Amino acid sequence: MEVKKPTLVLLVDDDIDVLGAHSRFLRLNDIDVIVAESSATALQRMQESDIDIIVTDLRMPESNGIEFAQQARLSRPLIPIIFFSGYAQVRDIVAAMKLGAVEFLEKPIDPDELLEVIGALQKSHYGSLSNSRKAFDGLADEYPLRMRVLAYEKYLIESAIVQSNGQIGLVLEALQVNRRTLNDKMSKLGISRDALLGDTNQ
Template identity: 40%
Template sequence: MADAVVHLIDDDEAVRQALGFLLMASGYAVRVYESAAVFIEGLAEAQPGCVVTDVRMPEVDGIKLLRLMKAKRSRLPVIVMTGHADVPLAVEAMKAGAVDFLEKPFDDESLLAAIRLALDRQARDARIEDEFATIRARLEHLSPREREVLDGLVAGLPNKSIAYDLKISPRTVEVHRANVMTKMGAASLSDLVRMAFVVRSGSPS
């Protein structure tokens, strides 16, 4: 992600400066926050990327941060940093949705590798979201009859069975089927069925 930003959250100024310098020297755009509360205030406008946060902070700790992000439907992947005594807390953070945790002290490459993986995940999730939205938009352009034919195809019914159920001719089913394929941008029947299942699952993932 060329425009990805690493959102760095830590209440320790020395840590913010050291990690901020490392990340910028490694070619990343970085935004630093002195607390999770400050980050949450601007979450709606936060640029795509990932979050690197300390797990133990005053007021809003890493666990509460993850829960607040989830409540606000944020899809930014989160990496938590933890001291040795805070490993159980980091595990709890993973259960709350963090993608990784790093136990201090960690080397530079461990952090950079975790960020690369998090940004790859963010890019993948964005592609999936885009595909999901595209499929839904295409489905909305189908006529009621075309939706009925699609339902039959997804159920695995042959054209003749669909025609019988809908009380139309097999030739008419073929016409609707061709229209559905075109409107959905499906390259094959299996592609069409996959699209239908993606939307009916209620989740792009």
């Protein structure tokens, strides 16, 4: 298929060993990693680089993962965040999930599990979708409601198409939408199945 920009993960933990081990593992699996040993550093890294996914420890010395996530969300409202922690309290997990965490992993992290979660995110939210995602994610407040809703709908449809690897039958099932309706929406929203799948003949 097409050449994709690799996923860039921001890994945050105060434990250098954890950072080292997991970042090595992720890089071996073709995932770019930027590490940060504190939430302050992490926020700075977010300014410098276009992070796709945040993976952060819940418990850190200075500010905890929840506070960091809240800060991070200010600049990137919908960025996927994966939390991990050992001995987490129920209220911590609930707080993390309420913040819209994508996943909450128990420490010690199973590298394969982490990879799997990231892989699922790549498929569903990112990859070739980054443009579309930005289209609705970043669509500023001043845009009309209708436009913003349509941008989101476009993003959802594009996500489903990429996830289904272009098989429209699966998309119809996933979105539970009439085939005729989907075709009309795609045409109206300017969604091209071929372009999404990186068709080189486009």
